[in-house]
Amino acid sequence: MAIIPIIYNNVMAERRVRVRFAPSPTGPLHIGGVRTALYNYLFARQHGGDFIFRIEDTDSGRFVPGAEEYIVESFNWLGVKFDEGVGFGGNHGPYRQSERRDIYREYVKVLLDAGKAYIAFDTPEELDAKRQEIENFQYDAKTRGMMRNSLTMPKEEVDALIESGHPYVVRFLIEPGEDVHVDDIIRGDVVINSSILDDKVLYKSADDLPTYHLANIVDDHLMEVTHVIRGEEWLPSAPLHVLLYRAFGWEDTMPRFAHLSLLLKPVGNGKLSKRDGDKLGFPVFPLEWHDPKSGEVSSGYREKGYLPEAVLNFLALLGWNPGEEGSEMLSLDEMVKLFDLSKCSKNGAKFDFVKAAWFNHQYMIRREDCEWAPEFGKVLAAQGIEATAEQMTEVVRMMKMKVIEYVDAQGNKKKRNISFVSDLWPLTRFFFVAPTEFDKEDKFVKKNWKETTAEEMKQFASVLETVADWSVEGMKAICDPWVEESGVKPWNAWRVCLVGEGQGPDMYELAAFLGKEETLRRMAFAVEALN
């Protein structure tokens, strides 16, 4: 276990590195969230620290059933492991915020007793009315005096209201006119004046739950979190968090902050959204998600045929770069070694799904052939085909780096590398199913099937008939001399016979896989069909 020194306000303190990923279970995990979690994970591993999984379910109104399970399954698939938290144990629990009400109540009281927070009775409707009435209304030092709260009302009335169960909120009392500094690992010193901050709601009596801000600070403190690595959307409220640490007297152990830039949509402007994925045909979620309310299905990386290590590699490099030239192929272990928060880019990164496909392709062709059986087996099974592990290994060996034709968003026919597990079927179909028809207009067929070809194929077939040892070597021994002698180059036409189009592996290898009988049968059929 490594312990690195951490500097807090110029005081050196030795603390074990502890970071957390704390999603809210309000839907499927966004791919940007996956990246945030990954960076936390890399940082924790690099420093031999702990990676905590916390559920921030303080908004009872937005809870979505199944979301928490979805998040856990996503990280399972990706191979990102937590050390403690919901479902992982640990002695800083409970890790689900809805189970920590007693704790938050206690700390709300601390702030109230210290006069650093106050009780407010203004209803959402009243607040809306104020916003209508006053331009740029903000609940702060300038306006709190005209609102219904414990600062403006007599104590007896406040107590009576609370006693009667009247709903209220607790607001943080912000002293105006102070420059609050946030020391950010990525962005340096960020200064915001406290006057522009509003008296944030910390706690709602209606559901007896804190808001994000309070729960976050209390939990991070109690769970001894040393570094808060989160999205840039939190930067504007970071000064509020600093002020909260100060109000509690926890400044000396306040975590260091690192605010990550956001993931942007691939084309045009704006943040990456679910709609972009639908429109451009790439997933924005790790796993397929079935919305329990609308029944809507959103595609996932796993179901699209991505490999988890490719998703991780691609995501890691969106906003971080080790700065070395050469290969960008990085294993999780290598990323752990090289990762550096201070080298994370400050500007948002457009999501480039073409490069994501490239990464996947690279991981596809680097995988050991024999490791494909589980995924490939599923693809084949979906087509009603059974194959042995040996057959699948053999097919993958021959095919895994081939191309596939596809139609892009503009309707253009294009070719691309085999990039996804789901590409395996269209590319390997002919291994298992013989061509039943031929497209005579196909460029490859047209070019390689001439007047004399049928006759040549018949001759070639009769040569193949004589092959006793039906292996690549056995065929070569008989056929190569014949090719030399006759001057006939049979390969492309032979490919038409066995595959039906201009793709596939080495012809001898394919023939060896199909067997003598099937090879000759396909040749006879093609000669018949193409005449």
Place this chain on the structure above:
RNA sequence: GGCGAUUUCGUCUAGGGGUUAGGACACAUGCCUCUCACGCAUGGAACACGGGUUCGAUUCCCGUAGUCGCUACCA
């Protein structure tokens, strides 16, 4: 509107007061080859704009513009 962040090839980025501004993806061409790919080689392609500071600025400072985020009893 206010506040904050940000701006290097089409995209992800490296770099940094004097560089032929580097790499990866994508694109194009060539080589290899029984197809397609893989691989290899080559090529086109960028410092948002305007002022300073300086012998010299893409790099430092100040503006402007664009972009992103926040501005809830959401996280």
